[in-house]
Amino acid sequence: xxxxxxxxxxxxxxxxxxxxxxxxxxxxxxxxxxxxxxxxxxxxxxxxxxxxxxxxxxxxxxxxxxxxxxxxxxxxxxxxxxxxxxxxxxxxxxxxxxxxxxxxxxxxxxxxxxxxxxxxxxxxxxxxxxxxxxxxxxxxxxxxxxxxxxxxxxxxxxxxxxxxxxxxxxxxxxxxxxxxxxxxxxxxxxxxxxxxxxxxxxxxxxxxxxxxxxxxxxxxxxxxxxxxxxxxxxxxxxxxxxxxxxxxxxxxxxxxxxxxxxxxxxxxxxxxxxxxxxxxxxxxxxxxxxxxxxxxxxxxxxxxxxxxxxxxxxxxxxxxxxxxxxxxxxxxxxxxxxxxxxxxxxxxxxxxxxxxxxxxxxxxxxxxxxxxxxxxxxxxxxxxxxxxxxxxxxxxxxxxxxxxxxxxxxxxxxxxxxxxxxxxxxxxxxxxxxxxxxxxxxxx
Amino acid sequence: xxxxxxxxxxxxxxxxxxxxxxxxxxxxxxxxxxxxxxxxxxxxxxxxxxxxxxxxxxxxxxxxxxxxxxxxxxxxxxxxxxxxxxxxxxxxxxxxxxxxxxxxxxxxxxxxxxxxxxxxxxxxxxxxxxxxxxxxxxxxxxxxxxxxxxxxxxxxxxxxxxxxxxxxxxxxxxxxxxxxxxxxxxxxxxxxxxxxxxxxxxxxxxxxxxxxxxxxxxxxxxxxxxxxxxxxxxxxxxxxxxxxxxxxxxxxxxxxxxxxxxxxxxxxxxxxxxxxxxxxxxxxxxxxxxxxxxxxxxxxxxxxxxxxxxxxxxxxxxxxxxxxxxxxxxxxxxxxxxxxxxxxxxxxxxxxxxxxxxxxxxxxxxxxxxxxxxxxxxxxxxxxxxxxxxxxxxxxxxxxxxxxxxxxxxxxxxxxxxxxxxxxxxxxxxxxxxxxxxxxxxxx
Numbered sequence: 001x002x003x004x005x006x007x008x009x010x011x012x013x014x015x016x017x018x019x020x021x022x023x024x025x026x027x028x029x030x031x032x033x034x035x036x037x038x039x040x041x042x043x044x045x046x047x048x049x050x051x052x053x054x055x056x057x058x059x060x061x062x063x064x065x066x067x068x069x070x071x072x073x074x075x076x077x078x079x080x081x082x083x084x085x086x087x088x089x090x091x092x093x094x095x096x097x098x099x100x101x102x103x104x105x106x107x108x109x110x111x112x113x114x115x116x117x118x119x120x121x122x123x124x125x126x127x128x129x130x131x132x133x134x135x136x137x138x139x140x141x142x143x144x145x146x147x148x149x150x151x152x153x154x155x156x157x158x159x160x161x162x163x164x165x166x167x168x169x170x171x172x173x174x175x176x177x178x179x180x181x182x183x184x185x186x187x188x189x190x191x192x193x194x195x196x197x198x199x200x201x202x203x204x205x206x207x208x209x210x211x212x213x214x215x216x217x218x219x220x221x222x223x224x225x226x227x228x229x230x231x232x233x234x235x236x237x238x239x240x241x242x243x244x245x246x247x248x249x250x251x252x253x254x255x256x257x258x259x260x261x262x263x264x265x266x267x268x269x270x271x272x273x274x275x276x277x278x279x280x281x282x283x284x285x286x287x288x289x290x291x292x293x294x295x296x297x298x299x300x301x302x303x304x305x306x307x308x309x310x311x312x313x314x315x316x317x318x319x320x321x322x323x324x325x326x327x328x329x330x331x332x333x334x335x336x337x338x339x340x341x342x343x344x345x346x347x348x349x350x351x352x353x354x355x356x357x358x359x360x361x362x363x364x365x366x367x368x369x370x371x372x373x374x375x376x377x378x379x380x381x382x383x384x385x386x387x388x389x390x391x392x393x394x395x396x397x398x399x400x401x402x403x404x405x406x407x408x409x410x411x412x413x414x415x416x417x418x419x420x421x422x423x424x425x426x427x428x429x430x431x432x433x434x435x436x437x438x439x440x441x442x443x444x
Numbered sequence: 445x446x447x448x449x450x451x452x453x454x455x456x457x458x459x460x461x462x463x464x465x466x467x468x469x470x471x472x473x474x475x476x477x478x479x480x481x482x483x484x485x486x487x488x489x490x491x492x493x494x495x496x497x498x499x500x501x502x503x504x505x506x507x508x509x510x511x512x513x514x515x516x517x518x519x520x521x522x523x524x525x526x527x528x529x530x531x532x533x534x535x536x537x538x539x540x541x542x543x544x545x546x547x548x549x550x551x552x553x554x555x556x557x558x559x560x561x562x563x564x565x566x567x568x569x570x571x572x573x574x575x576x577x578x579x580x581x582x583x584x585x586x587x588x589x590x591x592x593x594x595x596x597x598x599x600x601x602x603x604x605x606x607x608x609x610x611x612x613x614x615x616x617x618x619x620x621x622x623x624x625x626x627x628x629x630x631x632x633x634x635x636x637x638x639x640x641x642x643x644x645x646x647x648x649x650x651x652x653x654x655x656x657x658x659x660x661x662x663x664x665x666x667x668x669x670x671x672x673x674x675x676x677x678x679x680x681x682x683x684x685x686x687x688x689x690x691x692x693x694x695x696x697x698x699x700x701x702x703x704x705x706x707x708x709x710x711x712x713x714x715x716x717x718x719x720x721x722x723x724x725x726x727x728x729x730x731x732x733x734x735x736x737x738x739x740x741x742x743x744x745x746x747x748x749x750x751x752x753x754x755x756x757x758x759x760x761x762x763x764x765x766x767x768x769x770x771x772x773x774x775x776x777x778x779x780x781x782x783x784x785x786x787x788x789x790x791x792x793x794x795x796x797x798x799x800x801x802x803x804x805x806x807x808x809x810x811x812x813x814x815x816x817x818x819x820x821x822x823x824x825x826x827x828x829x830x831x832x833x834x835x836x837x838x839x840x841x842x843x844x845x846x847x848x849x850x851x852x853x854x855x856x857x858x859x860x861x862x863x864x865x866x867x868x869x870x871x872x873x874x875x876x877x878x879x880x881x882x883x884x885x886x887x888x
Contacts, residue, residue, distance in 0.1 A: 188714050197717060199730050199778075201708035203647045204747075208733045229717075264645035270632050273641060286643050289652045303648075334643075 001072035001405055002029050007058065007086060008077030009035035009044045012100070012126075014386070015394025016075065016401075017044045017051075023402055024050035034067055058082055065089050073098065073404050075397060083107065087121065094119060096404050100126030100393050108414050115413035122409075124416040125400050126393035127356065128157040131377070131430075133231070133416055134396070134423035135437050136360050139375055140235060141420060143364050148371070150240055152363035156212060156222045158248025159389050162353035162380045169315050171250035173346045175354040175381075175389045182266055182339045184247065189224035195241035200224055206258035212248070214357055215376055215440050221254045222246040234418055248357050256315040259304040260338065263287050268335035275337060276330040280321050283337065297322045319345055348384040355380045356388045358437075363444070372442040379435060395433055399426045445516035445849055446473050451502065451530060452521030453479035453488045456544070456570075458830070459838025460519065460845075461488045461495075467846055468494035478511055502526055509533050517542065517848050519841060527551065531565065538563060540848055544570030544837050552858050559857035566853075568860040569844050570837035571800065572601040575821070575874070577675070577860055578840070578867035579881050580804050583819055584679060585864060587808050592815070594684055596807035600656060600666045602692025603833050606797040606824045613759050615694035617790045619798040619825075619833050626710055626783045628691065633668035639685035644668055650702035656692070658801055659820055659884050665698045666690035678862055692801050700759040703748040704782065707731050709765075712779035719781060720774040724765050727781065741766045763789055792828040799824045800832045802881075807888075816886040823879060839877055843870045 004020055006013060013033070020031050031048075034056035035041040041053030058064055058078060068074055068089045073096045076086045080101040090097040091113050103123035114121045124130055136155055143150060161173045174181065189200040200208050209221040225245040232238055249257075260266055264287050272283065285296045293299035300316070301308040316322070319341060327337055348354070358377040365371070381387035400417070403409050403425060410421065417423055430436070448464060450457060457477070464475050475492075478500035479485040485497030502508055502522060512518055512533045517540045520530045524545040534541040535557050547567035558565045568574055580599055587594060605617045618625065633644040644652050653665040669689040676682055693701075704710055708731050716727065729740045737743035744760070745752040760766070763785060771781055792798065802821040807814070825831035844861070847853050847869060854865065861867055874880070 188708065188711060190714075196726070197730050198733060199708060199716070200733060201711060201731075203706070204708075210734075262647070264632065264643060264648075267632060267645060270634075272643075282640070286641050287645075289642060289644060290654075 001407075002027075003071045004029055004031045004073050004075070004401060004405065005067055005071035006031065006033045006075045006077065007035075007056065007067075009033050009037070009041040009053065010077065012390050012393045013044060013077050015391045016077075016397045017394075019395060019398030020401055021045070021048045021051050023398075024048070027402075027405065029405060032067065032071065058085065061085075065093065068095055069093050071095055073401055075099070075401060076101075080104070083123075090119065090121070091117065096120040096122075098122045098125055098397060098400055098404070100124070100130060100397055102129060103414060103416060111414040118412050120404055120409055120412055121414040122400060122404075122417065122422075123414065125397050127389065127396070128358070130396050130417065131392060131427075131435075132157055132358060132360075133235075133418050134427055135358070135375065135377070137235060137418045138420075138423050138427060139360060139362055139373070140237070143362060143366075143373075144236075146366060148364040148366040150237060150362060150364045151370075152242035152361065153235070153237060153240055154242070154244045154246070154361040155359070156246045156248050156361075157358045158220065158356070160248065160250060160355045160357060161348075162355040165349070165352040165354075166250075168345070169311075169318050170253060170256065170346070172253055173348050173352065173354075174343070175348065175387055178339050178343055178346075182335050182342065183268055185223065185226065186266070187226050189226050189228070191224055191228035191244040192240070192242055193244075203261065206254045206261055209249075209254040210246075212359065214248075214359060214378065215374070215438065217357065217378060219251060220357070221249045221251060223249070223254055234416065242363070248359075252311060252315070256312045259306070259312050259316060262304050263300065265334045265338045268333045271331040271333055272337065273331065275327050275332045278327050279324045280327060280337075280341070281324045283327065283334075284321055350384050352384050353380045353382065354384075354387045354389055356392055360437075361442075370444040372444050374440045374442055375437045376440065377435065377437045391433065392435065395430060395435065396426050399429050445851075446471075447515045448473055448475045448517050448519070448845060448849065449511055449515035450475065450477045450519045450521065451479075451500065451511075453477050453481070453485040453497065454521065456834050456837045457488060457521050459835045460521075460841045461838075463839060463842030464845055465489070465492045465495050467842075468492070471846075471849065473849060476511065476515065502529065505529075509537065512539055513537050515539055517845055519543070519845060520545075524548070527567075534563065534565070535561065540564040540566075542566045542569055542841060542844055542848070544568070544574060544841055546573060547858060547860060555858040562856050564848055564853055564856055565858040566844060566848075566861065566866075567858065569841050571833065571840070572802070574840050574861065575836060575871075575879075576601055576802060576804075577679075577862050578871055579802070579819065579821070581679060581862045582864075582867050582871060583804060583806055583817070584681070587806060587810075587817075588680075590810060592808040592810040594681060594806060594808045595814075596686035596805065597679070597681060597684060598686070598688045598690070598805040599803070600690045600692050600805075601802045602664065602800070604692065604694060604799045604801060605792075606799040609793070609796040609798075610694075612789070613755075613762050614697060614700065614790070616697055617792050617796065617798075618787070619792065619831055622783050622787055622790075626779050626786065627712055629667065629670065630710070631670050633670050633672070635668055635672035635688040636684070636686055637688075647705065650698045650705055653693075653698040654690075656803065658692075658803060658822065659818070659882065661801065661822060663695055664801065665693045665695060667693070667698055678860065686807070692803075696755060696759070700756045703750070703756050703760060706748050707744065709778045709782045712777045715775040715777055716781065717775065719771050719776045722771050723768045724771060724781075724785070725768045727771065727778075728765055794828050796828050797824045797826065798828075798831045798833055800836055804881075805886075814888040816888050818884045818886055819881045820884065821879065821881045835877065836879065839874060839879065840870050843873045 031051040033041040033053045038055035045051035045053045075098045084106045159175045185205045209223045212222045228245040288299040291299040291302040306312050356379050360375045362373045379388040475495040477485040477497045482499035489495040489497045519542045528550045603619045629649045653667045656666045672689040732743040735743040735746040800823045804819045806817045823832040
């Protein structure tokens, strides 16, 4: 095995490509980076003797198969819904496949075929999902091995802005897919508390955040994810009475985001007619009805039960929501209008550093004693290109590619990285890149 | 022409079948009533010499076509999504088609074919939609003919319980599809006010009701429908600056329903795991999180910002939402659980009378003067079988069948009843059945 194919040369590919190229010479690998933009692919390879960038329209079946045919391991960084095409080719052409995306039902259905052909199909091999699985599972297996019994598992992740680059009242900038940030949490969050199912509908999600202490960083807000119950089985925690996954935000974020939700600005399901002729001010007015007030701002303040000069209202004002400036996008949903406004307001400056925080909380009983352990990762990026986010997505992918290429992975079929064979070497090597969880014993 | 086929012998068919059979002898019509339950069809025909009940599985294409082949006019009372199959047969076999359902896009696409074959395809020929179109259009055309210029059109309809049968704190019982009542308003209500678009997201819909006076009946609540803008063009009101359609409820209903929405009980999009093992009490508990209170009831009161003994809380308590009684339905969504609870609580007693209220409000300028006219229909049913609802859906259908059979309708193609040729004779004959709008001049 010596050929690696990476499909997709976008933002999240940099750390992966750099890692694989760096290991290419000593291992005699050849790395092909394919993208719809061949120039971007070539830039990422940057003339490395063991690599080349090439053009690929992933919907052109023959071109795609020709590239996959020549590879031993394929990494797909395509948008999630396109993985399945590549996966079917990998089954047919007998190639290993690695992605950082959530494993879809369609993908799981290829499990038997992959196993029969002794193929490794590894998904959720990035940050979240990815490093969250690996770091949690290492600790869970650890606690079980010591004879401990887990009573609570909570896991929080946030893609944030580093304090030194934090210069806006929201204490937030986009370091990941803006659309996902705007639409986050729509549906109903489900989790387990004291053995009982709990439900938080979207309309209450951002008002029901909890405060979490991050050692060395202070207090952050956490709102519940929709998928808390999804990993109980695969983590071996079927009987655990408390399980919660959540998203980390800076103090003050959730109350202000709850206001945007309440106004109706995160709704992506219908178009605002003639939105290109409206101003942000008139859009806000369209959401008011019988509220009291002399201005749209005062009416909105009443609608969201805030004083007109509250911190939440100041955040809305800072976004420019009360300005008489044209929206410009025709027939856009409220969510799209908001996304476009935020794209501008929450844009990373060139020298801005992002910051990833991940914290797991384990409560367990060991030899009759109640224990609580927090395991925390804080990593900052270097600037707006070399982000913590792209490193934490790319490095685990790269390390896992190395393990597969060197024949160190024996688990075949469709999987996510919850097995010792995977998480031990990946987490160990991540330390060389400054990615290390710190453990804190917490008083019970 | 002498053969009429009525497909569907359910609840809403009684008044239609009775009307058509009553007119059958003098007109020498023969009426076939077809239903998946042939006994029900025969019961509705009740041995009338000009009618017969027969069995039809509407998905059996050949059986369906055989029946349609023998008819001149077809009335479909099937669930809305099944009309299109019947409509395609009617095109192929050259038959007129009448329904009380909203006309779908698919149906509109058959317009040219129907017109080419000189067929009358009339939809929305019941109460709402139906009588609302006809009574509004008669008045709108009237005002325009006088030289008036409409500045506002608001139209409200409610299927309610008559005051003499009102014996529960919600002042509401089911007189129509319970599922539609539980899911009503999901999405975003859009309407026009002073020439500006207005949006009310579902989460605020039941808190932003308006009070409307119904002459002789007192004050009612009205919440906005989603479809206010839909009929502007077809009503000839493209330029009107104020248009609103709404649903009428008794005083106190909207605040209490808003509480159910806020808790999350109207959400039909996800299953509550093991819901058959839960009680209503534990379901309510699952929706609480960090609220203060000694009991689930107190926590819910805090969640919906009510005092524990408020009228809204009393309504929730009356439903049995805090009782430790098993839910019994497995993996049901909150909305389905609520629907089943309400089915029992809001069931019509045999002798209960329902009541339909419809009110149009027209504001217009005539000879330099501002005018406001309210046009109101109030009709009560006789009992839980002979309801105002079924009469107001069935009679316009029946009258229109007569008009078509007697060759009095010349408008072909796919239509809704907004033309004088239709609304004048239908509204006139409805008066014989006690269905009459009363007009009130209102001070401006």
